[in-house]
Amino acid sequence: MQTTGKIAPDNLMTLEAYSKWRKTHHAEVIAHRKLRSVALGDHITVQFESELTMRYQIQEMLRIEKIFEEEGIQSEIDAYAPLVPDGTNWKATMLIEYPDINERKRELARLIGVEDRMFVEVEGHARVYALADEDLERENDEKTSSVHFLRFEFTPAMCQAVKAGAAVKLGCDHTNYPAHVAIAPETLASLAGDLR
Secondary structure (H helix, E strand, O other), rough: OOOOOOHHHHOOOHHHHHHHHHHHHHHHHHHHHHEEEEEEOOEEEEOOOOHOOOHHHHHHHHHOOOOOOOOHHHHHHHHHHHHOOOOEEEEEEEEOOOOOHHHHHHHHHHHHOHHEEEEEEEEEOOOOEEOOOOOOOOOOOOOOEEEEEEEEOOOOOHHHHHHHOOOOEEEEOOOEEEEEEEOHHHHHHHHOOOOO
């Protein structure tokens, strides 16, 4: 799968070409996705997206839905391309996971606003709080969603620090879910590649 810096209909694979490619490269994409996933406590996972993960997502949707018409292809691109980082930020899918349905219902009610309390802290710099769910509101007065989309926007100095090897923490300071974790060096190396 060729990354080009911009996902467009003319640089996606046909359904046939993707089906062949997928057979030999599926495990690589899964490994890339796993490398860019950070567990925050026991119930939140932050999946940092990339052009590769979003290309894969789009190609998978086209394959599953058997979409081959221009309008349908563009619709998938419009849905997922905004999650590709653009050089000054990290973009991520945040998953709140509670296997037990009753516990999940209770905790999603307790975690209203959690997406706005997610932060990244680059060593030597102030915390950067997530800009969450810029496409649409994903919570109501009774509960938050189990899936949120986050954007962490960095200053040029922060980008340089990350690229130079500064330590970075991912955290949450929501009253009902206080947690933070150092992002592993191998994950950070991948994420540094998203910054210019």
